[in-house]
Amino acid sequence: MALVHRGAWRLVTPLLRVARTNPALFLQRRHASKQFKDQKKELKPKPKINKQKVEIKQKMTVKELARAMNRDFDHVVEALLNTSVDVDELEPDSVLDQVWVKEVVSRSGMKFRWAKLSETRERPNKDATRPDKHTESLRKSQIVATEAGGITQHIGAFSVQLASGEAMTFLDTPGHAAFSSMRARGASATDIVVLVVAADDGVMEQTVESIRHARTAGVPIIVAVNKCDKPQADPERVKKELLSHDVICEEFGGDIQAIHVSALQGDGLVELTEAVVALAEVLELKAEPDGLMEGLVIESRNDKGKGPVSTALVQRGALRRGAVLVSGRAWAKVRFMFDENDSVLKEAGPSRPVQVSGWRELPSAGEEILEVETEQRAREVVAYRQYLDEQQRLSEDQRTIAANREAHLQEYREQREELGHLSWRQRRRALYQKNKDAFALRPKEWGQEEADPGDVDGSVETLLNVLDSYDAQDECELKLIHFGTGDITETDVNLAHTFSGSVYGFNVAVPRPVQQVALKKDVPLRLHSVIYKLIEELQQELSLKRPPITTETILGEANVLMIFEVSEGKKKVPVAGCRVQRGVLDKKHSFRVLRGKQVLWEGSLSALKHHKDEVSSVKVGMDCGLSADGNVDFSPGDIVQCYEQQDRPQTTSWTPPGF
Known part of the structure; x- marks a missing residue:
C-alpha cells in the first residue's frame, strides 16, 4: 500500500508544482491536453453500424422470412444449423416458431421488429381484374x-x-x-x-x-x-x-x-x-371469342394421373394450351385440356366446359379465372392476393384482441370499484372466493409499477386476453383461480393444490423452498419465457383432460342359416350355422347378434369352426359354425357382426387469435 501511494504522489507532484509556481502555464497545458484528446476522437470516430431491419409476424413461414430478409431459402436453413430445429424437414411453407424467427434474424446480423397493421406499407395493387367494360356478355x-x-x-x-x-x-x-x-x-x-x-x-x-x-x-x-x-x-x-x-x-x-x-x-x-x-x-346473349380468357371454376379435384385438375367454363375469349391462368390464390400454366369425355382439346371457346391440367394448387369452386400474360405476372397477382388476406386476418385479430382487452379492463374496473373500500389483501381474498377455479397463472411484471400490488400489468393482461378466447362448449372446463405479478410463491402452490390445478409462470423464477413444496404436494410448475410455448403446453394439458373417443369398426358380417346343437359332455350347446357375407369373422374380437335393428347379444365367441376344424377366423364366402360365450337364442335370418372398438385421444380445438 505504501509503494502505491508513493507512486501516486510522484505522478501528481510535478503537476502541483507547476500550478503553484505558474498558474497561467498550468491552465495553458491543461487546455492543450484537452484539445489533443478532442482531435484524437475526431481522427478515430467509432463506426456506426446500421443493421438491416426485418419485419416479422406470427406464424411466419420459411419462405416469408427469407423474402422479408431479402435472402433465399438456403440462407434461412443455414442460419438454423446447430439448433434443435430439424433442418432436413424444412420446406418453404414450413411455419417457424417465434423464437427461431428471431434467432435467424439475429444470426444474420439484422434487427427485427414486429409488423403492425398501421405500420405496414401498402403494396401497389398487383391484382388481375376483368376489363371495366364489356362490349358483350356471356352467361x-x-x-x-x-x-x-x-x-x-x-x-x-x-x-x-x-x-x-x-x-x-x-x-x-x-x-x-x-x-x-x-x-x-x-x-x-x-x-x-x-x-x-x-x-x-x-x-x-x-x-x-x-x-x-x-x-x-x-x-x-x-x-x-x-x-x-x-x-x-x-x-x-x-x-x-x-x-x-x-x-x-x-x-x-x-x-x-x-x-x-x-x-x-x-x-x-x-x-x-x-x-x-x-x-x-x-x-342477345353473345360472347367475345377474342382476347384473354375469362371463366369460372365449376369444380376442382386431385387426379392421380393428371395432378390438380379444375373443370372450367370459358365465358369470354379462348383458352389454349400454354396459357397462364390465375384463380383466387392459385395459378396454372395449362398443360392439357380435356372435354367431358376426356378427349384432348387444343382450344376451348366461349360457353365450353373444359378440364384444365397444370395448376400449382387447386382453385376453389366458384372462383373467377383470368388469363394473364406471363408466369411472373401470375406470381405477382397471387402474392398480392395473399398479402390482402394476411392484412385482413391481422386486422381481425387486432379487433378481437382490442375487444377482449377492453372487456377485461371494464370488468377489472368494476371489481376495483366494488371492492375499493377493502385493502389489497382483502380484495385479493374476495377475488379468490369469487373465482374458485382450477388454474393458476402468475406472469412476471415487465417494469410497470403500480401502487396497488394487485393491479394487472401488461403481461398479465395479454395472457388474460388469450385465456378469454377459450370456449369450453363440449370440451373440458378451463378456470382461473388466481393471477398476479412477481415470482411464484408458496401461496400459489397451495391454491393450485387445493383445486387440483397447475401453476403457469411466464418469465418468473421459483425459489427453492417453493419448488420443494410443489414437489411434495405434486403440483406441476410450468415455466416459460416464450408465450407460444406456454400456450402450447396449456393446449396439451387441456387435451389430456378430455376423455378418449371410442370408435367402432365392423370387421365382418355373417347370416345365420340354420341352428343345431352339439354335445359338450352332458350339456347341449346351441350352434349357429352361418355364411360370411362380407369381411372377416375373427374370434379374438367382439361379436354381436342382430335381429332386425335389435341387438340380442354382445360378447365373445366360445368356439368358431369351419367344417370340423377349430379356426381363429373365417373369410367372406366361407361357411362356419359358431357358439357364443353365453346364452343366445339364435334364429335363422339373424345377423352376426364381428367388430373392434378402439380408444383414441381427443385434442382441444382451441386456437387463440394470433397463435
Whole structure:
C-alpha cells in the first residue's frame, strides 16, 4: 500500500508544482491536453453500424422470412444449423416458431421488429381484374335436374349439340342444395334457369327455393314440366301451383314458357332446347371469342394421373394450351385440356366446359379465372392476393384482441370499484372466493409499477386476453383461480393444490423452498419465457383432460342359416350355422347378434369352426359354425357382426387469435 501511494504522489507532484509556481502555464497545458484528446476522437470516430431491419409476424413461414430478409431459402436453413430445429424437414411453407424467427434474424446480423397493421406499407395493387367494360356478355345456362336422357354428366358441366349445329352448355346442379351453393358462389354468371318440376309431385319445397334463388339473381326462368308420361301426371295442376309463387306461364297471360317433357322417353326435349335458344336470342346473349380468357371454376379435384385438375367454363375469349391462368390464390400454366369425355382439346371457346391440367394448387369452386400474360405476372397477382388476406386476418385479430382487452379492463374496473373500500389483501381474498377455479397463472411484471400490488400489468393482461378466447362448449372446463405479478410463491402452490390445478409462470423464477413444496404436494410448475410455448403446453394439458373417443369398426358380417346343437359332455350347446357375407369373422374380437335393428347379444365367441376344424377366423364366402360365450337364442335370418372398438385421444380445438 505504501509503494502505491508513493507512486501516486510522484505522478501528481510535478503537476502541483507547476500550478503553484505558474498558474497561467498550468491552465495553458491543461487546455492543450484537452484539445489533443478532442482531435484524437475526431481522427478515430467509432463506426456506426446500421443493421438491416426485418419485419416479422406470427406464424411466419420459411419462405416469408427469407423474402422479408431479402435472402433465399438456403440462407434461412443455414442460419438454423446447430439448433434443435430439424433442418432436413424444412420446406418453404414450413411455419417457424417465434423464437427461431428471431434467432435467424439475429444470426444474420439484422434487427427485427414486429409488423403492425398501421405500420405496414401498402403494396401497389398487383391484382388481375376483368376489363371495366364489356362490349358483350356471356352467361351459362343452368338446368336444375338430374335427368338429361343420353347426355353425359361426367364433369358436372356438359354440352349438347343441337340439330341446327348450335351448342348449348348446361351445369349439372341436382337438387336445391347444390343450386343454393351455386347461387351463393355467383348467380350473376347464370343466363337462363330451366326449372324442372315433376308433373306427378307438383311444386315442392326445393322448387320454391330454386324460384327464390332465380328471382334474387335476376335470371329468367323456363319451366320444364317433367314426367308427363306417368298416368298420374297433371301438368296443368303444376302450372296453377306456380301462380302462387309469382311464376306465371304464357297460358295464364304471363311471359314464362312452360314445356311438357318426359326425360325418360325423350319427349319434349327438342321443344325445350328450342325454347332456350329463342329466349337466348331475345336476350342477345353473345360472347367475345377474342382476347384473354375469362371463366369460372365449376369444380376442382386431385387426379392421380393428371395432378390438380379444375373443370372450367370459358365465358369470354379462348383458352389454349400454354396459357397462364390465375384463380383466387392459385395459378396454372395449362398443360392439357380435356372435354367431358376426356378427349384432348387444343382450344376451348366461349360457353365450353373444359378440364384444365397444370395448376400449382387447386382453385376453389366458384372462383373467377383470368388469363394473364406471363408466369411472373401470375406470381405477382397471387402474392398480392395473399398479402390482402394476411392484412385482413391481422386486422381481425387486432379487433378481437382490442375487444377482449377492453372487456377485461371494464370488468377489472368494476371489481376495483366494488371492492375499493377493502385493502389489497382483502380484495385479493374476495377475488379468490369469487373465482374458485382450477388454474393458476402468475406472469412476471415487465417494469410497470403500480401502487396497488394487485393491479394487472401488461403481461398479465395479454395472457388474460388469450385465456378469454377459450370456449369450453363440449370440451373440458378451463378456470382461473388466481393471477398476479412477481415470482411464484408458496401461496400459489397451495391454491393450485387445493383445486387440483397447475401453476403457469411466464418469465418468473421459483425459489427453492417453493419448488420443494410443489414437489411434495405434486403440483406441476410450468415455466416459460416464450408465450407460444406456454400456450402450447396449456393446449396439451387441456387435451389430456378430455376423455378418449371410442370408435367402432365392423370387421365382418355373417347370416345365420340354420341352428343345431352339439354335445359338450352332458350339456347341449346351441350352434349357429352361418355364411360370411362380407369381411372377416375373427374370434379374438367382439361379436354381436342382430335381429332386425335389435341387438340380442354382445360378447365373445366360445368356439368358431369351419367344417370340423377349430379356426381363429373365417373369410367372406366361407361357411362356419359358431357358439357364443353365453346364452343366445339364435334364429335363422339373424345377423352376426364381428367388430373392434378402439380408444383414441381427443385434442382441444382451441386456437387463440394470433397463435
